[in-house]
Amino acid sequence: MANQRPLLSMKKTFFYNFFPSKVEEEACKVNNTPHIVTRELVKIKGLYPAPKIDMQNPWQIKKNITHDKIVVGMLMIPFFVMFEYILQYWTLVMAKILENGCSVCVDMWDVTGRDVSKKYDGGSVWLRKVYNDDFALWCIELFRDCGLGDGDEIGLY
Structure with a gap:
């Protein structure tokens, strides 16, 4: 058991785009508008296992x-x-x-x-x-x- 790795969960998180691409930067200059920070939901491999459900008290x-x-x-x-x-x-x-x-x-x-x-x-x-x-x-x-x-x-x- 000691040599088994814990299962890693796949979590959802947001990826924020703080820096515009060159194309976005040029478009902002042409339109004279500021870059708007965007976010996208992505899936990442979690660092911790998924929460374990206690079947005696499963209400998370x-x-x-x-x-x-x-x-x-x-x-x-x-x-x-x-x-x-x-x-x-x-x-x-x-x-x-x-x-x-x-x-x-x-x-x-x-x-x-x-x-x-x-x-x-x-x-x-x-x-x-x-x-x-x-x-x-x-x-x-x-x-x-x-x-x-x-x-x-x-x-x-």
Whole structure:
């Protein structure tokens, strides 16, 4: 076991283009406009293994439900949490679609002690990037079906 290397995860991160290419630099001079820093979502080989899921307590993301969240049916997921626990398991293409501002339909299962888990599929559950680079998970049907109220907690993994 000691001689085995840990598995390296493939993470998504942003590549920022601070320096214009010669063509971009010339175009800026011709148009008399400043260079605009751009960023692109890329996949890199991680330095650390992916987070291990403790099956006794798998809920990596825990959110307290408030009245406002119930009314709009959305959970806000911070940028770092989204990249650490969700996007690293997605394909780069799907992550770029989400990052570009499109809504992405996702499947979600409710496993709250029922005999049979209930599946909420794309269309009734979706993710979207919001203005401050955080993400919103829209799942109003889950809120209604589970009777979630102010002060309840929901866990995601």
